[in-house]
Amino acid sequence: MGIIEIPIGPQHPALKEPASFKLYLEGERIAASNVTLGYNHRGVEKACEARTYIEDLYLIERVCGICSHSHSTCFISAVEEVAKLEVPKRAKYIRTIIGELERVHSHLLWLGVAAHEIGFDTLFMYSWRDREVVMDTLEMLSGNRVNYGINKIGGVRRDISEEQKEKALKAVDALEERTKYYIEIVNSETTLIGRLKDVGKLSYEDAMRLHAAGPTARASGVDRDVRRDDPYLVYDEIPFNVITDNHCDVLGRTIVRVKELIESYKIIRFALNNIPQGDIAVRSPRRIPAGEAFSRYEAPRGEDVHYVRGNGTDKPERVKLRAPTLANFASITYMLNGGYLADAPIVIAAIDPCFSCTDRSISIKHIDSGKENIMDWESLRQYSIDWHKNRGFNAKNIQLKVK
Amino acid sequence: MMNIVRPGSMLSQVFSSVFHKPATRLYPYVKAEVADRFRGKLKHDRTKCNGCMLCMKDCPSNAINIVKVADKEFKAVLSLDKCIFCAQCVDSCSRDALEYTRDFELAHFDRKNLQVEI
């Protein structure tokens, strides 16, 4: 039949957000693919420079609907580091609890979406019904079902009362029982395993080479989790396990996410039972002193990285976000080639794409000549190494701990 | 537990769902329950407001507008189409003149009705 070109997107029933995947098919096999992003670019980074830090908090929160607390906490941590504010312990615990509840919400949503992509609507309806429990808990704790608005510079805006704590613990217990049922289903339903096994294979070496992050990498055996490697908030006080799996395919990613739900319940219970007394915020100045900071956060999709530079006024000078989906993006082309057309939607859904988070454009401008150039990965890396060498910083003396 | 790989492993739950009440909430016919401190429409107290306009300065979407009606008396006009219900103005107010209610059914057919005086 020759090679036909099938477009998946920008508008397609399989995609939740616009992105363009052009697949070149031979029969049912995908011979090549061409992936373009950029349909969701909203100019968030530029908009941040025109607003004060207080307004920026709400803007950054609305970069994504599902990982809104991750972006907000990451940004606020960077700003607090620049301003050298010491956030009270109780506020950190509350941020952790909301963050883990958001992780539960995101993974349950992913389970439903993945089930819908393979035609298993019953699991989709059941997991979204359970997601309502999490959203009601979040509404009780923070005032809104999405875009919680619980952070402020220097702490959190709301406290958790005893009655709310009891209700939250009960909700977590109910959810744990349902999650154990989903683990059982994922391990024992023939059609589900048949659709997810050996699909979208990404070996350990390929995951390292293509810089995968989050559950996508952990399902290939890469043992990386920012909560354990570089603890932020109160993760150095809470015992939890990092889930890895050796399947290296979409079934592995499903198992990793469902088991991470159980770990999140453990963290939420520990945090709710051991939350210390104290203030929930410190007073913060409106003008943040000059300085720059870089913060990392383990969003439900992987590692989220924010950079903030202040210059002494009440508006930031530069804000940069790198969402985890951008790190996982390079693996999509690699996983799609050689697979079947029927697997394309589930492979795309398996990295849990959030294209709204991802769309930023990088363009480097020389300050003196005003010339702009777009660099590719290798030349960007070389540019950074040379920049550091000129300041007497030798990368060879650093040892990275990568497991 | 039952980890034998077999098709139709959801059978018992699926079959018993027929006899349970459906999980759908029939929203317009059944009133939706919102939590106690849900952030809904704002309410402004004229007796406490002193016209400092800190709420206007901090609003992320320029939704609230403080208008002087008489000497030392101010009213607040809220654009419901711009408000993102973040309640930052409630936190910023130096006199506690603003508070949020649980009202969220705020849709209108006419755009002019969305500039409300609170």
Added chain:
Amino acid sequence: MLLSLFYIVIFPGFIFLSVYGCMVEYMDRKLYARFQNRIGPPWFQPFADFIKLIGKEAIIPEKADKAMFRILPAFALASASATILYIPLWSTGALFSFKSDLIVVLYLLTIPTITFFIAGWSSTSLYSTLGSIRTLTQLFAYEVPLYMALLGPALLAGTWSISEIATFYYENPLLALCNIPGFIVAIIALQGKLERVPFDTPEAETEIVAGSFTEYSGRYLALFRMTIDIEMLVLVSLIGAIFFPVYFPGNTVLGLITYFLKTIILVFILALVRSLMARLRIEQMVKFCWKYLAPAAIFQILIDVLVKGAL
């Protein structure tokens, strides 16, 4: 003359088929929703869908074959509806029966599937082409087990006429128990014929938008959907007539009630199978049918031949 007109138009002709077909679709959708803990549509939903689609504008793509685009839905509807005349509904005798009408009914039921293939191919859209190829591939997979599963009871009864098969099993009800493997094979192959989950690939919404029907809209789509409903009704009646020999000949009212109960039970089983499983890929489906269904059907034929020899 008037009686023939009554049979063709009212019962069991068009009006009965369309009304009861819509009711069968309603039952299927409502049960599917209840299995998923939802409420489901009200009873008039399929009628409302049909009426709405008829009122919409039908857009035909420029490169598509206009004549084929318009004729194919009517073709499919006609051949699916003609089969009801040969299936026993309320008594052991169908309205019109002759020798070997089982073969004719099965061939008449293959025509809608081939129509879907031609409709998708002549739409010249990428998604329709892929969907039509999958329809034909799926036809090669489930057709043989389905025919063989229906062949077994016919062998035991010693005749190819559906009415005579029904009469035979009505007189020897215990022999119907030998047909249980064939019943299971027929129910699974039925999901393939009606293009429902788990054999849903020709119409997979998340991969190829709507398969063969992507470019159809308006009254042509309404007729195609009516064809699918009538196909489901006819196949369910056929399975009920051959595998569930419970009749009350001479008593029309009781016979009709039994018929309705049979179809309701079979629709319940079909909706349950639909809600339990995920969609299989096309090569997994073909492998499954040839590895498991076809041997099961051959096993059924073996049982029937042995029992007939023993009789």
